[in-house]
Amino acid sequence: SDAVSIDDLVAWIRAFRDAVHRHKDELTRLDSEIGDADHGSNMARGLDAVVAALNPAPASASELFKTVGMTLVSSVGGASGPLYGTLFLRMGPALASDEVDAETLGAALRAGVDGVIARGKAELGDKTMIDALSPALDAWDAAASEGFAAAARAAAEAAARGRDATEPLVARKGRASYLGERSAGHLDPGATSATLLLEALRDTLAG
Ligand code: ADP
Ligand code: MG
Ligand code: MG
DSSP states (O other): OBBOHHHHHHHHHHHHHHHHHTTTTHHHHHHHHOOOOHHHHHHHHHHHHHHHHSOOOSSSHHHHHHHHHHHHHHOOOOOOHHHHHHHHHHGGGGGOOOBBBBHHHHHHHHHHHHHHHHHHHHOOSSTTTTTHHHHHHHHHHHHHGGGHHHHHHHHHHHHHHHHTTTTTTOOOOSSGGGGGGGGSSSOOOHOOOOOOOOHHHHHHOOO
């Protein structure tokens, strides 16, 4: 049946790191408009540390995501470090079996995003990474029976729509919320990096 290997999951994380580097200036520009202009450098630094920590490659998916999450928590000072760290730390235990099918990876992503919500208390529409992640998970689940490639394609599209929908919103969480109404009219940086995460998964699983 359709299953991902540990090598696929490592390739996903590496592809996310590469995408963040390609979009580093854009992420920083978005954060300069409604934050403190460090989202690109925060994510790039954290993911460089992650890629360094993946050598030698972890033996299991749960070990992989534990390493990714712990490295992000310890190497990124901003809000995004503990939040992305929590996402990956919560994914690990949901991937304890050797056979990771599309439903299992969807359930792991859901456990991760539930952890981000528990930690950051953001709801849909608060103009955060949740606005990209939550719709992506729903799209993943709806397409999971069609296999990885279809699920990842649907999730990446939903994430991008969620990211775009943050533009008119007033931020209710994080630094951008300090701006009140002036936060409207800008894309959320974290929703933008979260879309890169789902796009990296789509590109890795496209086969
Ligand atoms: P900081 O705001 O500490 O400088 P970053 O700039 O790296 O951290 O990350 C900012 C991003 O973090 C925001 O664009 C938003 O998507 C996300 N974020 C901030 N607070 C929360 C929260 N409480 N819940 C979910 N996401 C959040
Ligand atoms: Mg910032
Ligand atoms: Mg900061």
